[in-house]
Amino acid sequence: MRTSLFTLFLLLSLTGLAQNKVIDPGAVWPDDKGNHIQAHGGGIIKIKNTYYWYGEERSKGLDPGYRYVSCYSSKDLMNWKFKGDVVKMSDPENLGAGWILERPKVYYNKPTKKYVMYFHLDTKNYQYARVGIAVSDKPDGNFTFVKSFRPLDHQSRDIGQFIDDDGTAYLVFEDRALGFHIVKLADDYMGVEKEMSLVRMPLEGGAIAHYDGLYYAIGSSLTGWNPNANKYATATSLEGPWSEFKDIALPETKTYQSQSTMMIKVVGTKSTTVIFMADKWNPKAQWDSRYLWMPLEISNGKLWLNEPKPWSIDIKTGSYKFSN
Numbered sequence: 001m002r003t004s005l006f007t008l009f010l011l012l013s014l015t016g017l018a019q020n021k022v023i024d025p026g027a028v029w030p031d032d033k034g035n036h037i038q039a040h041g042g043g044i045i046k047i048k049n050t051y052y053w054y055g056e057e058r059s060k061g062l063d064p065g066y067r068y069v070s071c072y073s074s075k076d077l078m079n080w081k082f083k084g085d086v087v088k089m090s091d092p093e094n095l096g097a098g099w100i101l102e103r104p105k106v107y108y109n110k111p112t113k114k115y116v117m118y119f120h121l122d123t124k125n126y127q128y129a130r131v132g133i134a135v136s137d138k139p140d141g142n143f144t145f146v147k148s149f150r151p152l153d154h155q156s157r158d159i160g161q162f163i164d165d166d167g168t169a170y171l172v173f174e175d176r177a178l179g180f181h182i183v184k185l186a187d188d189y190m191g192v193e194k195e196m197s198l199v200r201m202p203l204e205g206g207a208i209a210h211y212d213g214l215y216y217a218i219g220s221s222l223t224g225w226n227p228n229a230n231k232y233a234t235a236t237s238l239e240g241p242w243s244e245f246k247d248i249a250l251p252e253t254k255t256y257q258s259q260s261t262m263m264i265k266v267v268g269t270k271s272t273t274v275i276f277m278a279d280k281w282n283p284k285a286q287w288d289s290r291y292l293w294m295p296l297e298i299s300n301g302k303l304w305l306n307e308p309k310p311w312s313i314d315i316k317t318g319s320y321k322f323s324n
C-alpha cells in the first residue's frame with residue numbers, strides 16, 4: 001500500500017500533475033514544470049476566466065544581452081502554467097550595457113484587440129527614466145517593442161497597473177522629482193491621456209485597489225532592493241484628495257521583508273478578497289527572489305497586512321482560508 005501511494009506521488013510529480021494547494025508566502029513557488037516562478041515585479045490581468053501573470057524573467061544563465069519578460073497562466077491563482085518568455089529584447093534604444101527593463105504590466109485593449117505591455121525602460125544608472133510599450137495580438141506573445149516616452153513629460157521609474165471596476169485602465173508611476181502619479185491611459189492604451197492625481201510622496205512599487213467604495217493606494221519608500229515599511233492612503237475618487245499615509249503592516253517587519261507590486265481583487269459569489277502581491281528581492285541572486293502574496297484585511301477605510309502564512313483562495317466564492 002505504502003509503495004503504491006509513493007509510486008502515485010512519484011508519477012504525479014514526474015508528469016507534472018502535482019497541484020499547489022496553498023500559496024505559501026516567501027517559499028519557492030513551483031510552476032507547472034516544477035520550476036520556481038520567474039515573474040518578478042509582476043502584473044496580472046484576467047481575460048475571461050484565465051489569469052495571466054507577467055513579470056521580470058530572471059532565471060540563471062540567461063543571455064545578458066537581452067531582457068526577458070515571462071508569462072504564466074492560471075485559473076485559480078495558485079497553479080501557474082509557464083507560457084514562455086513573451087519578450088526577449090535586445091537593447092532597443094542604445095541604452096548601453098546594463099540597460100534596464102523592469103516591472104512589466106500588460107493591459108488588454110478591447111477596441112484594438114491588442115495586448116499592450118508597459119514597462120520601465122532605463123539605463124544602468126536609472127537616468128533615462130521612461131516607460132516602454134510593446135504589443136502583441138495574443139496574451140502569450142510575442143510582444144514587439146513600439147516606443148518609449150516619459151508619461152506627460154515626467155520621469156517614470158517604477159510603474160504599477162490598475163484597472164477599475166468599469167474597465168478603465170490606469171498607470172501608476174514614480175517620479176523622483178514630484179512623487180506618485182496616477183494617470184489614465186489613452187483609449188488605445190498606446191499612451192497616457194491625463195493625470196488623475198499627483199500624490200506628493202516619494203513612493204515606488206505603486207499598487208491600487210478599489211474596494212467597498214474607496215480607493216486604496218500602496219507604495220514603498222525608495223530604498224533600492226532593500227525592504228521598508230510600505231504605506232497606504234485612501235480616497236473616494238482617483239482624483240483625490242488622498243488621506244495621510246499609514247503603515248500597511250507592523251513597521252519593524254519592513255512589510256515582512258517585501259515590496260509591493262500590485263493588488264488583485266477577487267470578486268466571488270460569497271465574498272471579495274483583495275490580495276497583496278509583493279516581491280521579496282534577493283539582489284545577489286535575483287533568480288531566487290520570492291513572492292509574498294497575502295489576503296489583506298480591509299474594513300472601514302483601514303487596510304492591514306497580517307503576518308504571512310500559507311493560505312488558499314477559492315476563485316468561485318472569492319473566499320480564502322489559512323491552512324492552519
Ligand code: DGJ
Pocket residue numbers: 041102103158204205223224225259
Ligand atoms: C526599487 C524598485 O522598486 C525595483 O523595481 C528596482 O528598480 C530597484 N529599486 C533597483 O534598485
